[in-house]
Amino acid sequence: MHELSFAQQILETVQREAAGFGGVRVTRVKLRADEYLALEPASLRFCLESISQDTIMAGAEIEIEEVAAPAGAERPLFGAGLVIEEIELDEQDG
Amino acid sequence: MSKTVKLEQKVQAKGYEIALELREMFRKRGIFVVNLIGSPGAGKTSLLEALASRIRGRAAVIEGDLATDNDKRRIERAGLRAHQINTVSACHLDAAMVRDALKEFPLDGVTLLFIENVGNLVCPASFEIGEDIKVAIVSTTEGDDKPAKYPKAMKVSSAMVITKTDLLPYITCDVDRMERDVREIVPDMPVFRTAATTGEGIDRFLQWLEERAAARK
Numbered sequence: 001m002h003e004l005s006f007a008q009q010i011l012e013t014v015q016r017e018a019a020g021f022g023g024v025r026v027t028r029v030k031l032r033a034d035e036y037l038a039l040e041p042a043s044l045r046f047c048l049e050s051i052s053q054d055t056i057m058a059g060a061e062i063e064i065e066e067v068a069a070p071a072g073a074e075r076p077l078f079g080a081g082l083v084i085e086e087i088e089l090d091e092q093d094g
Numbered sequence: 095m096s097k098t099v100k101l102e103q104k105v106q107a108k109g110y111e112i113a114l115e116l117r118e119m120f121r122k123r124g125i126f127v128v129n130l131i132g133s134p135g136a137g138k139t140s141l142l143e144a145l146a147s148r149i150r151g152r153a154a155v156i157e158g159d160l161a162t163d164n165d166k167r168r169i170e171r172a173g174l175r176a177h178q179i180n181t182v183s184a185c186h187l188d189a190a191m192v193r194d195a196l197k198e199f200p201l202d203g204v205t206l207l208f209i210e211n212v213g214n215l216v217c218p219a220s221f222e223i224g225e226d227i228k229v230a231i232v233s234t235t236e237g238d239d240k241p242a243k244y245p246k247a248m249k250v251s252s253a254m255v256i257t258k259t260d261l262l263p264y265i266t267c268d269v270d271r272m273e274r275d276v277r278e279i280v281p282d283m284p285v286f287r288t289a290a291t292t293g294e295g296i297d298r299f300l301q302w303l304e305e306r307a308a309a310r311k
Contacts, residue, residue: 002220005107013103027096031105035249082105089097 003039006082007047014057014087021089028061028088034081035066060087112189116196116224120207126307127207129223131247132231133240134213137257139165140290141231141299142208146172148300153206156195158187165210175204186217192224206307215240219247226310227252234258234267241276248276252306253284255299260289 010029018026029048033039041064052058065085120127130138142155146169154175157165166178177199179191192209201207209225211218219228230251232240235258241248248254254276256269273285284302288295 002107005109006105009105009107013101013105017099017101017103021097021099024097084101084103084105086098086100089099091095 003043004047004051006039007044007051010048010082010084011052011055011057013084015055017087018056018089024056024089024091026057026060026087027090028063029057030063030065030085030087032065032067032083032085035068039064039066039082041066109189110222112193113222113224116189116193117222117226120224120226123201125201125204125207126303126310127209127225127227128303129218129225129228130208130210130231131215131218131228131251132211132213133215133233133236136213136231136233136236137288137290138210138213138231139168141255141257141288141296142169142174142210143172144288144290144293144296145300146174148297149206150174152204153208154199154201154204156192156199156207156209158191158210158212160184160212175199181212185212185214186221187211187223188221189223206303215244215247219244219250227306230254232256232272234261234269235265238268238272239275241272241279245279248279248283251280251283253286253299253302255286255288255295257288257290259287259294260292 010031014026014029018024044064045062048062052060132138150173155169157169157176157178158181159165159178160181160183163178166176169176177195179187179195181187181191187209209223228251230247232254234256241254256272259269262269269287276283276285286295286299286302288299
């Protein structure tokens with residue numbers, strides 16, 4: 001339900017990080033999500049694809065790994081839960 | 095030429111900052127906040143009415159509905175301070191709505207705040223509104239497969255309350271199945287069986303809430 005809010009933050013973060021490299025395209029984004037968030041991967045992917053059109057991240061492959069919380073762990077409430085592990089950059093042609 | 099850049103960058107959904115601020119404020123003021131989520135008609139307001147006599151003076155309620163202030167008036171009649179948020183069309187309360195409501199709702203002397211979310215087992219599960227815990231309310235009359243059908247609502251909750259147990263003789267509902275199913279999703283989930291009309295289970299649930307509130311200090 002709140003995949004769009006996360007997608008917006010992911011796009012902003014990726015744009016900011018990739019800007020430092022100048023003249024690149026982002027071809028892959030690897031995300032790690034706490035299963036507590038119960039993020040719907042298809043929905044997150046759809047949101048990212050929609051809002052990243054015409055940006056540095058357009059067409060990037062989105063990898064989402066869901067990670068189980070340790071058994072008996074106190075459920076994280078804020079801040080934690082979704083991490084951009086890594087991004088893959090390609091120098092643009094021409 | 096392709097290059098992989100490791101980021102390990104945490105991502106917060108936009109709007110979470112407000113929820114964080116709210117929680118910080120509640121903590122500083124020593125207020126334990128419970129976000130009640132459940133389908134329309136699950137018995138959220140009735141549960142609060144049943145709790146009211148036991149928590150008068152130290153508890154307050156923020157009610158969330160699309161329309162009417164019916165629930166606020168019910169809670170006030172039961173003896174608790176209450177404030178009504180009307181979302182008009184939003185299917186869930188969000189942190190900004192709660193922040194705005196608090197501007198007109200002083201919580202002097204309140205150590206226990208209930209926020210009764212809009213009746214909905216889907217959307218409220220995705221939003222933090224400054225609470226310490228969410229509690230899922232599921233009635234015996236909704237169908238005993240509801241915990242299984244709404245795993246996210248269960249995952250984000252710290253307890254499940256099964257309401258309207260007094261109706262069990264008149265309906266088909268496997269309450270044990272509800273408990274089993276929720277524990278498939280959350281193995282250690284505390285489950286409480288209550289009947290607001292008779293008061294059954296209310297004290298036990300309140301005791302658990304107070305223990306949780308004390309543990310948080």
